[in-house]
Amino acid sequence: MKFSIQLLYTWYRNLLRNPMYRWWVILGTLVYILSPIDIAPDFIPILGQIDDVLLLSVLFSEVSALALGAWKAGRGSEEPSSETVDVDAVSVE
DSSP: OOOOHHHHHHHHHHHHHSTTTHHHHHHHHHHHHHOSOSSSOTTSTTHHHHHHHHHHHHHHHHHHHHHHHHHHHHTTTTSOOOOOOOOOOOOOO
16 A cells, blocks of 8 residues: 555544544644654654644645534525526417
């Protein structure tokens, strides 16, 4: 099995979308970001912050997409339908 960034991203996104693991993944991500022990230690000037910023941006984008999807699902009945209706017009005199 080949390792790739896309595979890691897909795995992380699927974990976030699973309601059973969502809060654990969010909590684990925040602990990882705040922890001084990670892949690239934070005391390395630029490289140390790159992995934290990338992970935080992925977390933010996925959680905001989930929140937006839940918000749209809650408003489902208020939005107009995009279904086209064909009507035959009859003149009334």
